[in-house]
Amino acid sequence: MLDIKFIRENPGLVRLGLRNKNAADVVDKVLELDEQRRSIIAKVEDLKAKRNQVSSQIPMMKKTGQDTTTVFAEMKRVGDEIAMLDGQLRTIESELEDILRYTPNLAHSSVPVGSSAEQNVEVRKWLPDGFAFENDFKILDHVELGKKLSIMDFDRGTKISGSGFPLYIGKGATLERALINFMLDYHLHNHNYSEVFPPVLVNKESMMGTGQLPKMEEDMYSIEKDGLYPVPTAEVPITNIHRDEILAEKDLPIKYAGYTPCFRREAGSYGKEYKGLLRVHQFNKVEMVKFSKPENSYNELELLVNDAEDILKALNVPYRILLLCTGDLSFSAAKCYDIETWSPAEKKWLEASSCSNFEAFQARRANIRFRREETKKPEFVHTLNGSGLATSRLMVSILENYQTPEGKIIVPKVLQKYTGFEVIG
């Protein structure tokens, strides 16, 4: 949620920022409602002050036997007027809140302006020693490998649940589990994150807090009977750990890493990158979440990206970093880097991680603050998160990059102690 005071004081900036994010210009409407709101508040609070003042004298009047009928009649009128104005105020405030809840965050000034993914900027690229984009043998794609080696069964996954629900079998299942454990351990031991294992069904307030609701409702699974949502990312439960809390400045930054399965309806995206693991309704992801002081959050973002990159370097998987342009940024993000790993079969880069700074956008929605020692006042924290990483896309890159001309898979060195085997096939 954007800060209403900021909009009031910087309408031009906000207007430009919304346009850069391909969002509707709500500035005039917001300012108008804000104006009305404040004018009613002034009136109604005046009346309430009067009522309180008179009320406090009534016990004394009764004690001294004064007649209260005129006062009561007068206060009755005041009460009615208050009720009327309060009603108007409620209507205006809910309209204002509705607009603000549907309004995206603004991009940071360091984000390149652009309307679509075309304008994203490649920041850097990392390739393993001896890596080549062209191979001297026929590369099988991950679906073919999965079938040939009996490590993934998409048909049976479809039988069980529907398309987009992958079934890992045998060494494929072990490899998936090894990846999750490796990544979590790595972040805990080398990057100093605290481990969390959160609930994967969350309530509406949590989904509102991180910004998935109300706008992205169509992309979320929901369990209507119980008012719960399967999480689309661990970002939701982990960020909401501190909803409605005031954190101590000395505890910041707080860094959590956790694994959850992720559930996404992917409404309207059928036919696009649908093959195998490329776009699925359920996948596994290790997520990193940070709560930071505002002045440090952009530095923390760079560190977050490095933390995700370290995993890929350890796995020896080729990747590149993209800085997303304003038009490609997600609803809640102020700045975001995508990490893409190379798929030799698809001959393209696949998004395996997204590392974002949300500044105070989520904190304001979820009411997550910290008390600054110097001022003693609560302030909103900045929240950040990044995949570290999603296994589905990563699995594609690992299988395809580690395949041998005989169609076997060499297990990446760092995973071997987790899998207990070195080769698949």
Next chain:
RNA sequence: GGAAAGGUGGCAGAGCGGUUGAAUGCGGCAGUCUCGAAAACUGUUGUACCGGUUACGGUAUCGGGGGUUCGAAUCCCCCCCUUUCCGCCA
């Protein structure tokens, strides 16, 4: 699924129609004392919003929403949540 109890400030815990933002205790902060610390004593200590350059003034807030009333933490209605017991169960 059945039964009961309960949701009050950072925490514990009073209040059950009228100067109650809310007793008391703990905690936090500041001061006195001390070479320093502890103890003791004294003071202070929520948040949000509105107005004001500041000082400050005002409003709201006792799980959420609605109602009764001149006036609600206190009375009435609806909802949510938590705890305990019984049943079921990984």
